[in-house]
Amino acid sequence: MTIAKEGSSPPVHEGGCLCGAVRFRIAGDPVSVAICHCTNCQRNTGSAFSVNVIFYKPEEYTIHGEPAIYDDVGDTGNIVRRVFCGTCGTPIESRSVFSAADYTVIKSGCFDNPSAFAPDSEVYCVTAMPWWLQGIAVPRYERFNTASISAEEDAAAKAAAGS
Numbered sequence: 001m002t003i004a005k006e007g008s009s010p011p012v013h014e015g016g017c018l019c020g021a022v023r024f025r026i027a028g029d030p031v032s033v034a035i036c037h038c039t040n041c042q043r044n045t046g047s048a049f050s051v052n053v054i055f056y057k058p059e060e061y062t063i064h065g066e067p068a069i070y071d072d073v074g075d076t077g078n079i080v081r082r083v084f085c086g087t088c089g090t091p092i093e094s095r096s097v098f099s100a101a102d103y104t105v106i107k108s109g110c111f112d113n114p115s116a117f118a119p120d121s122e123v124y125c126v127t128a129m130p131w132w133l134q135g136i137a138v139p140r141y142e143r144f145n146t147a148s149i150s151a152e153e154d155a156a157a158k159a160a161a162g163s
């Protein structure tokens with residue numbers, strides 16, 4: 001699917017799914033980057049929330065590959081079309097059918113440069129995780145929390161992995 005218009009060259013953003021079967025390209029600046037705490041986004045992403053990058057009438061939007069589609073029903077009763085990779089399961093896009101012509105909503109994590117999209121708002125806070133609303137202050141690690149694994153477990157895991 002391609003929606004293209006004549007004119008100047010807006011910023012182009014590319015991304016895709018985990019396995020690479022689905023790739024997309026979208027041109028324009030998002031009108032909003034919203035953390036969504038709705039229960040459908042929680043379940044769809046298998047996480048506490050999704051970060052939705054919302055474009056209004058993008059200059060171009062092209063999907064390469066054959067994404068799978070699931071027509072979800074939002075709490076307003078409207079269909080929310082969820083576009084995802086049928087091979088690796090990565091959620092790519094959620095699209096309210098009533099606004100299909102105007103808004104394109106892409107999950108921030110599937111952009112090649114997700115750090116370009118800092119959230120400007122949080123929606124559906126009514127179902128946000130309580131620990132998120134309270135603000136979390138937990139230890140941060142560059143990668144794994146190796147301190148939580150005992151030396152014995154670590155040695156056993158390395159032996160099992162043959163390293």
Ligand SMILES: [Zn+2]
Nearest residue numbers: 017019085088
């Ligand atoms: Zn995939």
